[in-house]
Amino acid sequence: MMRASVDDFVQHLKTERGLSKNTLAAYRSDLRQFETFVRKAGHSGWDVPPQVVRSFMTDLIQREYRQTSRARKLAAVKALYRYLLSSGTVATDPTAGLDGARVTRRRPRIISPAEVERLLEQAADASTPERMRDRAMLEALYATGMRVSELVGLDVEDVDCWEREILLGRDGASARTVPLTERAAEALQAYLTNGREKLLRRVDEPAVFLNHRGNRLTRQGFWLIVKAYAQRSNIQTPITPHTLRHSFAAHRLQGDSSVREVQKLLGHASPATTQVYAELARENRPQAPGGTGGGHPA
DSSP: OHHHHHHHHHHHIIIIIOOOHHHHHHHHHHHHHHHHHHHHTTOSSSOOOHHHHHHHHHHHHHTTOOHHHHHHHHHHHHHHHHHHHHTTSOSSOTTTTOOGGGOOOOOOOOOOHHHHHHHHHTTOOOOSHHHHHHHHHHHHHHHHOOOHHHHHTOBGGGEETTTTEEEESTTSTTOEEEEOOHHHHHHHHHIIIIIHHHHOOOTTOOBSSBOTTSSBOOHHHHHHHHHHHHHHHTOSSOOOHHHHHHHHHHHHHHTTOOHHHHHHHHTOSSHHHHHHHHHHHHHTSOSSTTOSOOOOOO
8 A cells, every 4th residue: 555655656756747767766765765664663554643754854864864865855755745645645744844954863872881792792602604694793883883784785805804894885985994893803704704605595695794595684684683682682772783883983982082083983974973972972981880881892
């Protein structure tokens, strides 16, 4: 039903407005992303409260989409609801009055170094290729603070365990080389040597992290992996892959790293984006034994 509505709307744009193939593809991609978010929020149709749309926009901010991308996605959602309202599919427009520029940034959620250690300990038993993969992914994510899309997008040629570094982004605007901790490099080397080959189905597959079918692991697949280990660790704070990136940044700033250094590691275009982690680092420094600070092990 929801997917059919997106397809009908895109066909409407093609017929009525004569939009280009690339523009139509962008509309379809943006709206399917919103559809997935709506379903995860527990809705099976397009009749949703305005808060769902606001949460979608906030999620885009948390995932560090550029302002231009967020504005484009909101415009696509607004256009869809105008179409659904005119066709009688929905009774109200949840995007009415919503301005993408006024969507506020939710403060990143972090966990303490001790809680990170508890999470990583859940994957320490590398007794299967999948668990070796999981450990390598969790260790690499916290060691580098890379984006989830960068983690699952890694190719074997991007990883140098001997030099303890990873190439991220290749030729993109965020291209950079980031260092690995000794523990992360060891976990990656163990997986690449003894785990990946057991998941591999095609010798020409470039991806580092593979699922049980031998294909590149998806963002959603990794989200489920993190969710499972988070539940086992009994940490009260809700944990997502982004939590480890946020925690990496705050913990580095609790140590000796400067905002500029962390900005370069995270691939932020502006230090203003990184500054929020400096505030979190100050607020979460341990005031007494058992506090949430402690710094990053890099």
